[in-house]
Amino acid sequence: MLSNSSKYAIKGVLYLAMKSSTEKKILAKELSVPINVPPSYIAKLLQELGKHGIVSSTKGPKGGFYLNEANRIIPLIKIVDVIDGGYRLKSCMLSLSDCNEDHPCPLHKMVGNTKSNFVKQLQETTVNDLVADIKAGNSFLPL
């Protein structure tokens, strides 16, 4: 469903959402332990996300990664699209090409609209929404 990289990326962004601010930046290698992702791996992912404006960063001493207000209202789907490339989530359960609601493959009804539902959720849910959930005690860390 989601690649490993996407999962890592989401975890990283979430961690930044919880712990960082414009004043409090976080080093890639600092992130690594709490979210349980190899340091150079998360570094690379964050760089890619930065390139697409999903996270913010500054170089040099006192630098690091963080989220600004704009970053916080980005929908999760953007993370997945940048990392996984947008196709993965949309494909049919049997990887058939000419497959849709009106011409469903044999597995289609089993997954129902749940997959497209998940995509919709990813489109509608922002980083901030997840943080709100966590703070409200509806979902849990650590990552």
Place this chain on the structure above:
Amino acid sequence: MLSNSSKYAIKGVLYLAMKSSTEKKILAKELSVPINVPPSYIAKLLQELGKHGIVSSTKGPKGGFYLNEANRIIPLIKIVDVIDGGYRLKSCMLSLSDCNEDHPCPLHKMVGNTKSNFVKQLQETTVNDLVADIKAGNSFLPL
């Protein structure tokens, strides 16, 4: 969600379900084209499935793969378990280990119970059920 191999395996079994019988066996390489899977790949998968009693086969001239009545009432989950190993489907959306309904990760509610729902469907749906659907015009080939 499902590996490529599982998808291929399901397609192969479905094709056998539609076209084979104890009297009419089908060669691996004959299967290859209609289900659009490389011949030696589907051959290997079918052998693995055969080893676990999910498909039937006989060697030698006039041999081939087919489904007997017992094969036809096997739930789809068995195919996936044999090919993908059972873990893939059950894991948390963020690959967190201590994650469950009562201790949900931040993405959990987004996928809701839809994933476990899918697993349940795989457990409850047999090969025969899919064939019935196709014959009733509720889902479509080709594969």
Place this chain on the structure above:
DNA sequence: TGAAAAACATGATCTTTATCATATTTAAGA
């Protein structure tokens, strides 16, 4: 009983994904 046709078993290669490493650029602060 021997030749051929098939599955079966095993392993090799190719491709993608995940992971690691290293040199370069930028910014802070002494």
Place this chain on the structure above:
DNA sequence: TCTTAAATATGATAAAGATCATGTTTTTCA
């Protein structure tokens, strides 16, 4: 302005997944 701390860019290696190839066994049938 020099040193240092960080991200950035790029590429190398490792592991997993997908695909291919080949020899072995079993069965049919002439």
